[in-house]
Amino acid sequence: GAVVSQHPSRVICKSGTSVKIECRSLDFQATTMFWYRQFPKQSLMLMATSNEGSKATYEQGVEKDKFLINHASLTLSTLTVTSAHPEDSSFYICSAWRQPNSPLHFGNGTRLTVT
Amino acid sequence: KNEVEQSPQNLTAQEGEFITINCSYSVGISALHWLQQHPGGGIVSLFMLSSGKKKHGRLIATINIQEKHSSLHITASHPRDSAVYICAVLTDKLIFGTGTRLQVFP
Numbered sequence: 463g464a465v466v467s468q469h470p471s472r473v474i475c476k477s478g479t480s481v482k483i484e485c486r487s488l489d490f491q492a493t494t495m496f497w498y499r500q501f502p503k504q505s506l507m508l509m510a511t512s513n514e515g516s517k518a519t520y521e522q523g524v525e526k527d528k529f530l531i532n533h534a535s536l537t538l539s540t541l542t543v544t545s546a547h548p549e550d551s552s553f554y555i556c557s558a559w560r561q562p563n564s565p566l567h568f569g570n571g572t573r574l575t576v577t
Numbered sequence: 578k579n580e581v582e583q584s585p586q587n588l589t590a591q592e593g594e595f596i597t598i599n600c601s602y603s604v605g606i607s608a609l610h611w612l613q614q615h616p617g618g619g620i621v622s623l624f625m626l627s628s629g630k631k632k633h634g635r636l637i638a639t640i641n642i643q644e645k646h647s648s649l650h651i652t653a654s655h656p657r658d659s660a661v662y663i664c665a666v667l668t669d670k671l672i673f674g675t676g677t678r679l680q681v682f683p
Contacts, residue, residue: 496671500618505663505676521670553618563608563627563667568620 465489466558468569475546475576483541483572485556490567491536492558497529500553500571509554512539546576580604583664583674590681596651598677600664603645611638611649612663614676620663623649654681 465488475481485495494513498506510531512518518531528550530542539558543550555571581602590596600609611623624631624638626647631638635654640647651658658681664674 505673506620506665508671508673511670555618555620557620563625565625566610566612566622566665566671568612568622571618571620573618 466492466556466567466569468556468572470572471570472573473575475574477547477576478545480542480544481546481574483543483554483556483574485539485541485558485569487537487558487567490558490560492539493536493561495533495539495556495558497531497539497541498555498557500555506555543574546574548576550574551576579675581664581666581672581674583677585677586675588677588679590654590679592655592681592683594654594681596654596658596679596681598649598662598664598679600647600649600674601645602664602666602672604666604668604672606666606668608667609640609647610665610667610671611647612665614661614663616660623662651679656681656683
């Protein structure tokens with residue numbers, strides 16, 4: 463089946479630094495990738511929708527300058543958390559689909575801890 | 578009120594029991610997804626539905642578009658089914674339910 467690879471799975475960084483998370487579709491071309499954030503014991507919160515070759519669409523309340531999303535190719539999207547603060551500590555997950563209304567495939571998530 | 582409501586929020590069952598998780602939504606959708614999230618965080622897509630019923634192994638998902646309601650059934654539940662089950666509807670974006678935490682005891 464289709465696989466989405468997300469790296470790193472865990473990262474610890476110091477406050478003020480930036481962290482990049484990668485999401486790759488390994489065996490299909492993903493027209494759209496999604497980035498989510500999940501707080502403990504809560505459901506997924508969509509942060510942004512990323513279409514290859516165009517700017518990401520951010521959900522209300524998500525800071526574009528803080529959470530930089532790049533979707534440079536049909537198999538790779540990156541999320542960069544800039545100038546990270548402890549409150550950015552969370553579980554970040556990506557997903558991708560070949561096209562709308564096709565099955566969603568999820569990465570295994572990245573647990574970010576900002577100290 | 579959330580656009581996607583799931584019930585119950587928490588569910589415990591004995592191994593072998595038949596389990597039903599419900600999802601109701603209040604918006605027009607083009608598809609509904611059932612997802613499974615294990616304690617480690619990884620998410621697996623179980624079903625994508627736009628009408629009717631789908632079955633995969635011990636899992637069955639149904640959707641009633643007129644009633645804006647979907648159910649996920651697990652037959653002969655097993656401890657390895659313990660996970661959080663999430664319903665997500667597709668409008669112009671994905672909207673997630675709050676999840677149902679299922680624990681199946683031997």
